[in-house]
Amino acid sequence: MKFLNIVGTAREGRKSVRAAKKVDELLQEKGEETFFYDLKEKEIPPVGNRTYTDEGPVPEDIQDLREKVLEADCIILTVPEYNHSIPGILKTTIDYMYPEYDEKPFAYVTVSGGGFGGVRALSHLHDITLEIGGQPGPSIQISNISKTLNEDAEITDEAYRDRFNNFIEKVQEFTEKRKPVQ
Ligand SMILES: Cc1cc2nc3c(=O)[nH]c(=O)nc-3n(C[C@H](O)[C@H](O)[C@H](O)COP(=O)(O)O)c2cc1C
Secondary structure, X not given: OEEEEEEOOOOOOOOHHHHHHHHHHHHHHOOOEEEEEEHHHOOOOOOOOOOOOOOOXXXXXXXXXXXXXXXXXXXXXXXXXXXOEOOHHHHHXXXXXXXXXXXXXXXXXXXXXXXXXOHHHHHHHHHHXXXXXXXXXXXXXXXXXXXXXXXXXXXXXXXXXXXHHHHHHHHHHHHHHHOOOO
């Protein structure tokens, strides 16, 4: 199956990218195909022309993302909680598209520096996913990210090893069940 793995922040020094890398690695170990789309490496201007209208040209990085969204069997969003919500750049990226998300399965990796694991961002992600016609799926909440994964995306809090493995299993199962019949 094909997984689009979006890193939802472009902040200098962001730590949530570690969680996205770990998820990518674990999916690949299971033989899955992944596409890593890191917002830090992309040019995402404020929403101008959306992909599904004839209002004019769409940024190249968004056009590329559109192809990946259409191809993906599941979109995994790795999202740090910012001010009890999701980073603005991720919302901007999502807002460029709409019909592309129809019935698309979504999974979520939410991250916080403290103890709440980004649950308030997760709640907003569920709302957004439903509005764009996607299917909200499994999630993992990662608290105290600095103590959970090191800079090389290695697990440093052993309690999380099973949690990551369970998340990957659930994501595979959820996606498999929703894969369109060819
Ligand atoms: C702009 C901003 C707002 C934040 N707001 C919250 C918040 O509302 N709740 C929370 O638990 N952590 C919050 N944090 C801390 C993040 O959880 C922390 O930065 C963590 O390392 C994950 O995000 P990162 O990938 O940017 O490092 C905030 C961080 C930033 C930069």
